[in-house]
Amino acid sequence: MDLSCFKAYDLRGRVPDQLNPILAEKIGRAYVEVTGAKKVIVGYDIRLSSPDIAEALSSGLMAAGADVFDIGLCGTEQVYFATSHYKMDGGIMVTASHNPKDHNGMKMVGPESRPISSDNGLNDIRDRVLEPFADAPEQGRYEALEVMSAYIDHLLGYVDAGSLSPLTIVCNAGNGGAGLVIDELEQHLPFEFVKVHHQPDGHFPNGVPNPILPENRAATADAVIEQGAAMGIAWDGDYDRCFFFDENGRFIEGYYIVGLLADQFLRKTGGGKVIHDPRLTWNTLDLVKAAGGEAIESKTGHAFIKQRMRDEDAVYGGEMSAHHYFRDFAYCDSGMIPWLLIAERLCQSGEPFSSLIDARIEAYPASGEINRTIDDPPKVIAAIEAKYSVGAKNVSHVDGVSIEFDNWRFNLRMSNTEPVVRLNVESRADIPLMEEKTKELLAEMDRLNQEG
Incomplete structure (x- = not known):
């Protein structure tokens, strides 16, 4: 059996060869045997394969003796919310987030929505899938659970309703699930929403929703400018990440x-x-x-x-x-709480979004994350550290290496999820210095990589 869909933090793979209903059913059984969960939340995203995978997963959970509380089509954060709010033993979201449309996956949590990853149970679940299963003496039961109203109430608790005033906001769900939540929130807020790619559609007629890709940003940016909106928001497919555009349609790092x-x-x-x-x-x-x-x-x-x-x-x-x-x-x-807080700030300050951000970009200009494919990442990172730590004010290894000088700093780290090295550079109020050091570091990385 191909278990390559098991990753460090979650499951992701192509349907049906890496993930399918047969495997999903076994994963449900293994989840219960490894975690001992008795009550499990199950939700799924807008992908075409999600309902079948969620149904098979639920069958496996129940066969192993767990009760399934099905919250239906939702975002990842609603599984997190329902698991903790209703004090369940765990939750599983069927989603592949921003992966290609023929992929699917799962994100798993335990009690209090604590993440289950490779260092605390995910590898055990993977290994258990390969062993034979026997049905539990007593099957779990199935219940559909409506969580949207409690979730919406929770979201609204983050903002002071009295401080909100009318704003025009462009929201781009990317044909993922975020539009369903916006439609519910809309009834409680004084905002006018301009809805782009709003309808959930697992065919992804406008491409897979991943606003971090520059080519996916134009639809939101253009709508902000056309509508004279105060800001734009775009989400990935399972809307646990949100991305912002100011009133000029500029993407905000x-x-x-x-x-x-x-x-x-x-x-x-x-x-x-x-x-x-x-x-x-x-x-x-x-x-x-x-x-x-x-x-x-x-x-x-x-x-x-x-x-x-x-x-x-x-x-x-x-x-x-x-x-x-x-x-x-x-x-x-959450991909919903952030934009509510920023909309609240815009209402309270009376300032345009750009003015809240410009001063910060001027004070601390940054390169943004730059990815490079490197043959031997540890060797290149070690060589960069050896060269740049001379005369540095501070060197830290919280994640990769961070090296700090009086007026600029950088972080260089290996990706947790793909074979690339990621560079970030920033300076104190000095754009030319930040750009010069970014160029210098990239050239040095290329040189080291070619040397092999």
Whole structure:
């Protein structure tokens, strides 16, 4: 049996050769045997193969003795929400997020929506799939569970309704599932939504929803300009990540959104801890300190950030890859809470989105993440570290290597999920310096790679 769909954090693979209903049924059985779960939330995304895979998964869960609470078509964060809100033993979302349309996958959590990844059960589930199964003495039961209304109430709890005023907002669901939530939220908010690629459609007539790809941004940016909107939002297919455009249709780097959300959250809580990743940091450190909070660096990746947030009881965590985590959301990531907070900030400040961001980009210009395919990543990273650590103010290994000087810094790390090296460079209010150092580092990486 091909088990290549089991990855470090979740399951993803091509349907039907790497993931299909037969395997899904076995995964359901193995999940119960490994975790001991008795009550499990199951949800699925808009992909054409998702209902069949979710049904087979549910059959396996019930055959192993677990009760299945089916929340139907939803986003990943609704599985997180339902698992923690209804105090279930676990949850499984059938989704392949932004992978090609002939792919599918699963994201698994345990009690309190704690992630299940390769270091805490996912590999055990994979290994268990290969062994024979016997039915549980008592089959689990099936129940359809309506979670949308409780979820919408929860989302609205993050903003002060009295401070909201009319705004025009472009929202691009990319034919994923986000549009269903916008339609529900719309009834409670004074905003006018301009809906782009709004209908859920697993055929993905406008391409797979992945707004991090520059070629996928034009539809949102153009609509913002045409409609004179205050901002644009675009989501990936299972809407656990959201991406922002200002009133000029400019795509905002995720790094600056982390700082803005940290600031907005700390204003509400009057302080607290904020977790951030080590790739780009100075803007976040600056804003968190000014708002009376404490910034804490964590290794990149949702399993690491969620665990660190629990350890520190942090109010908010942000990654520049557009994952935003909230203590009151079971420390999980949401693609809906961030834009609500930013819309609230626009209403409260009366300033255009661009003015909230421009000052931050000027203070801390950044390269954005640049990926390079490198034959021997550890060797290249070690050589760069040896060269640049001479005379550096600080060298850190929280994730890859971060090297800091008085007026610029960079982070170089191996991807957790693909065979590339990722570079991020930033400076203090000096765009030419940031650009010069970015070019210099990329040239050095190319040279080292060619040397082999």
